[in-house]
Amino acid sequence: MKLVRIKAIAKKESIQIIRDPYSLAMAFLMPVMLLFIFGYAITLDVDNLPTVIYDRDKSSMSRDLVAQFRESHYFTIVAYADDQADIDKYIDAGKARVAISIPEDFSKNVATGSDAPIQVAVDGSDSNTATIALGYIAAISDQYSRRVGKSLAVPAIDPRVRIWYNPELKSRNFIVPGLIAVIMAIIAALLSSLTISREWERGTMEQLISTPVKPPELIIGKLSAYFVIGFIDVLMAALIGIYLFDVPLKGSPLLLMMFSSLFLFGGLGLGVFISASAKSQLLASQVSLITSYLPALLLSGFMFSIPNMPAPLQLITHIVPARYFVTMLKSVYLKGGTLKLLIFETAALAIYGVITFALANKRFRKRIE
Amino acid sequence: MxxxxxxxxxxxxxxxxxxxxxxxxxxxxxxxxxxxxxxxxxxxxxxxxxxxxxxxxxxxxxxxxxxxxxxxxxxxxxxxxxxxxxxxxxxxxxxxxxxxxxxxxxxxxxxxxxxxxxxxxxxxxxxxxxxxxxxxxxxxxxxxxxxxxxxxxxxxxxxxxxxxxxxxxxxxxxxxxxxxxxxxxxxxxxxxxxxxxxxxxxxxxxxxxxxxxxxxxxxxxxxxKSIPLSMVEIWAPDARKAAEAAKGMAGVKDVSVYGNRFHVALAEVGLTDRIIEQLKEKGIAVIDHRQVLPSLEDVFIHIVRSSEL
CATH class of the missing domain: 3.40.50.300 (P-loop containing nucleotide triphosphate hydrolases)
Structure with a gap:
């Protein structure tokens, strides 16, 4: 292998990317857009649930209870209902997701220390949100009971929970690191999947294969150009995460870049392999999206927890490189993970990279078929 | 080597x-x-x-x-x-x-x-x-x-x-x-x-x-020269029609039209005058004619046509 040829290919590829506004946009604008779209849109936190209150007691005690709900940022009171039918109206129209009605004898019951039931209706059409909302409601009423009802029996177990790694339980703190994996997967596969098929389509490949250039020289040259882009993208994504989304980076930035490079290597290798196999750009980009983006989104543990998946799917996740990268990212970001802790994932990504590179190398032929 | x-x-x-x-x-x-x-x-x-x-x-x-x-x-x-x-x-x-x-x-x-x-x-x-x-x-x-x-x-x-x-x-x-x-x-x-x-x-x-x-x-x-062709170039006001007429005549191996003239490939050298005469008999005006060396194009067309027969 000759360095001069690798450098020539890398230089040529870089010039082409820089001169093509479309490629440039795909390389640098798309990742930022994806980060914004996903960063703002995907939030698994439930807050500001529109809530309607039907207070039949109208006492200072019931108002106090309502205030508890209002002051938690989980509920936003959108209306006060005058009768039961009113509540149905709000829920049916989708104007409220939660309805709380307080019976007439609420304050009396609280005062006498007997059971003081309140009725809660939750819109179950989004079961995830409904479950979380019920948890919040239980917690708030429990707190309230303890505050006002000194006579209430103190529960036998009083858990004092401390949440590690993500103490505020902000979903953004684990979504943004996971997003870096998804974005890298898309960028790596999309950018590189076009590189060889484009040369076949434009007719430049025929000229290129008539020279003594060797397949690994061509592939390494092309990979290194896209590697630089991917590296810049990781850097941008990390900075946007830290400064715009306030996602703290607990671990070493150096380690983050190292892991990202490793993941990029495999992703780009896959892209080049696809590109060498499919001789049209359209087919190559379709295949690369299906084989990289979808698994990274669905099977990496980024959006859906892997232990909750059915067993066959769980098995499949082992060959999804993004799975290892998501684990690494979450660990480095939230736990301050070290190389020693993540050695298994590091090895998995390294093996994946070597395999895709070898495949790409084997698949690319200097012959017209 | x-x-x-x-x-x-x-x-x-x-x-x-x-x-x-x-x-x-x-x-x-x-x-x-x-x-x-x-x-x-x-x-x-x-x-x-x-x-x-x-x-x-x-x-x-x-x-x-x-x-x-x-x-x-x-x-x-x-x-x-x-x-x-x-x-x-x-x-x-x-x-x-x-x-x-x-x-x-x-x-x-x-x-x-x-x-x-x-x-x-x-x-x-x-x-x-x-x-x-x-x-x-x-x-x-x-x-x-x-x-x-x-x-x-x-x-x-x-x-x-x-x-x-x-x-x-x-x-x-x-x-x-x-x-x-x-x-x-x-x-x-x-x-x-x-x-x-x-x-x-x-x-x-x-x-x-x-x-x-x-x-x-x-x-x-x-x-x-590899093809034993005698080639004659004929100018005619209506070269296409004249060429069409020449096609069926005895001794004519091939005809190709080039605008207001056409080339006739003949099996033997001495046939030129007879072809011209026959054309005139059919009432087809001929302006001029001359013996030419077959061009590569003539040879090539001849070879391709005869290989297709």
Missing amino acids: PDAGVITITGLTKSFGDNIAVDDLHLEVRRGELFGLVGPDGAGKTTIMRLLAAIMSPDSGEAWIAGSSILHEGERIKEKIGYMSQRFGLYEDLTVMENIIFYADLYEVSKKERPARIERLLGFSNLTPFKGRLAGKLSGGMKQKLGLACALIHTPEVLFLDEPTNGVDPVSRRDFWRILYDLLKEQVTIFVSTAYLDEAERCTRIGLIHKGRLITTDTPAKVR
Whole structure:
């Protein structure tokens, strides 16, 4: 292998990317857009649930209870209902997701220390949100009971929970690191999947294969150009995460870049392999999206927890490189993970990279078929 | 390797499905020749070019280029040849200079030799003023000259040019051929394919190819004489109608119309007067006629037609 040829290919590829506004946009604008779209849109936190209150007691005690709900940022009171039918109206129209009605004898019951039931209706059409909302409601009423009802029996177990790694339980703190994996997967596969098929389509490949250039020289040259882009993208994504989304980076930035490079290597290798196999750009980009983006989104543990998946799917996740990268990212970001802790994932990504590179190398032929 | 065969082809065959693109090709090209592979579109010229440049594998047969086998030493061949594909194969989004340097790097042209060589190539191709222009913004003729410059950057022993002047204006075509003649002086062997018969006339030797088969190989002059044809050129006010009438006459082997005149290929020399007489008898006006040497085009059309019979 000759360095001069690798450098020539890398230089040529870089010039082409820089001169093509479309490629440039795909390389640098798309990742930022994806980060914004996903960063703002995907939030698994439930807050500001529109809530309607039907207070039949109208006492200072019931108002106090309502205030508890209002002051938690989980509920936003959108209306006060005058009768039961009113509540149905709000829920049916989708104007409220939660309805709380307080019976007439609420304050009396609280005062006498007997059971003081309140009725809660939750819109179950989004079961995830409904479950979380019920948890919040239980917690708030429990707190309230303890505050006002000194006579209430103190529960036998009083858990004092401390949440590690993500103490505020902000979903953004684990979504943004996971997003870096998804974005890298898309960028790596999309950018590189076009590189060889484009040369076949434009007719430049025929000229290129008539020279003594060797397949690994061509592939390494092309990979290194896209590697630089991917590296810049990781850097941008990390900075946007830290400064715009306030996602703290607990671990070493150096380690983050190292892991990202490793993941990029495999992703780009896959892209080049696809590109060498499919001789049209359209087919190559379709295949690369299906084989990289979808698994990274669905099977990496980024959006859906892997232990909750059915067993066959769980098995499949082992060959999804993004799975290892998501684990690494979450660990480095939230736990301050070290190389020693993540050695298994590091090895998995390294093996994946070597395999895709070898495949790409084997698949690319200097012959017209 | 003796000078005798810079290119030696034995039994080269390649088919795509049922279509035999190259059929048992045997050929020998000597050093310093300008060999023209002549044939209509779809005759198999591009496939032959690709096989010889070792960028396509044959079904059977073998060829040696400058002593290396296309079957086993493809990559060695690539160091010794320059190849220009039929379709423009350079990067349109790179400048003239960037393309040349890219290929200089791929062929590992030393930094010491590079400046002089690039300057010379730009000079003879008249591309010096366009060094900084994007290749995509060049005219067709200039693109071809840039392609030639890139294929010559490593001073190859053999140059393969696949229809280099296809779609290029006549002035640029002549320019291009002037460059090829200059190259011949440097003992470069040039193997060029073309569908233009005027270009074939400029080759030192030609091979007529039709439907994947090499029909004849010789100098253009000898190819012309190889067919026992007596050719007469007849001017007529309505050449098409006259040619149509001449077609059925005894001794007429072939007729081709060129505007207001037409060529009649005759089986024997002495038949001319009889043909003219017969035309007049049919009431067809004839302005003038003369004996001509059959052009390559006449020969080629004759060969193609008779092979189709």
